[in-house]
Amino acid sequence: MILRRTLMHTSTLFHKTMTSQVEQAKDAAALRAVREHVYDGCRLGVGSGSTVVYAVKHLAELVTTAGLNVTCVPTSFQARQLIIEHGLHLSDLSQTPELDVVIDGADECDPQLNLIKGGGGCQLQEKIVAACGKKMVVIADYRKKSQELGEQWKKGIPIEVVPMAYVPVMNKLRSYGLEPVLRMAQSKAGPVVTDNSNFVVDAKFTAPHNWELLETKLCRTPGVVETGLFVGFASVAYFGMKDGSVSVLHKPPV
Structure with missing residues (x-):
């Protein structure tokens, strides 16, 4: 019994340490991005997710x-x-349709700054705002940095789908070599519904793709509103690391 309690206590401490480390990493990345990219007169797109909470805090300060x-x-x-x-x-966007900078998080980022976003279900509005910005700045913790998309993020590509079309869309996704799963709500019965009253299908994959071609194919599928693949949007990414430093990754030259 004593050994069991000791193991449980050790596990709890480890979990708290890891949580604290991740939150500190998010905070460090957000602070660096805000300090380096926000200026007087800036028209700023504000993204979604847990790391953006820290960005808004530092922005307000x-x-x-x-x-x-x-x-x-x-x-x-x-x-x-x-x-x-x-x-x-x-x-x-009706009042401020052109943005200077967009600061947003990501669920995963590869060395070419291809992103998977939409873990929180906001991929459509995030991409619209990103497309209005002259520069997209990504902020994330070290867990989101990968050599290939799918290395860290295992839940697939979030795809926003018109509700009436989710079954035929899922059939199409299977023909593309993807494994679609309709995202279900956690605290209520039924599927997740986005801010735009659509469903989210998470399209899992087991091998890397030509992401630009896949994004085009997905967006041309009737019933698909938008995807969580962000190809060619980000200019720079800030990753808060375990040791408290910030790793900066710039978009490779064309």
Whole structure:
């Protein structure tokens, strides 16, 4: 019994240490990105996810201490609430259709800055906002940095799908060599519904693809609204590392 309690205590401490390490890594990446890319008059796209929480915190501190004028356009309901809660200037794409910088997280990133996004179900609005920005800056912790997509992120490519079309879309995905799974909600019965009232299908894969060709094929599939593959969007990525440092990865020259 004593040995069992000791093992449980050790496991709990290890989990807390790992959680703290990951959160510190997210914070470090967010701080570096905000300091290096936000400036007075900046029109900023604010992404979604846990790392962006730290970015908004540091953004609010910078705006207050430096007296900056920054206009923020959110990619999701979560991002909108963060902007409001921190007293930042909220806008939208109808008022601010051109953005200088977009800061967003990623579920995975390879050396070419190809991304998988949409673990939180915001891939459509995230891609729309990213497409309006002159520069997309990715912030993440060390777990999201991979040599190949699929190395760390095992849940597949999030694909936003019109509800009436999810079965034929899933059949098409199988013909592309993917393994589609309709994402189900955790706290309610039924599938996950996005901010745009669509379903999310997670398309699992077992080998690398030509990501640009796959993205094009997916987007041409009737019923697919958007995918969580972001090819050619990101300019630079900041990864908070285990030792507290920040690894910076720039988009390779064409």
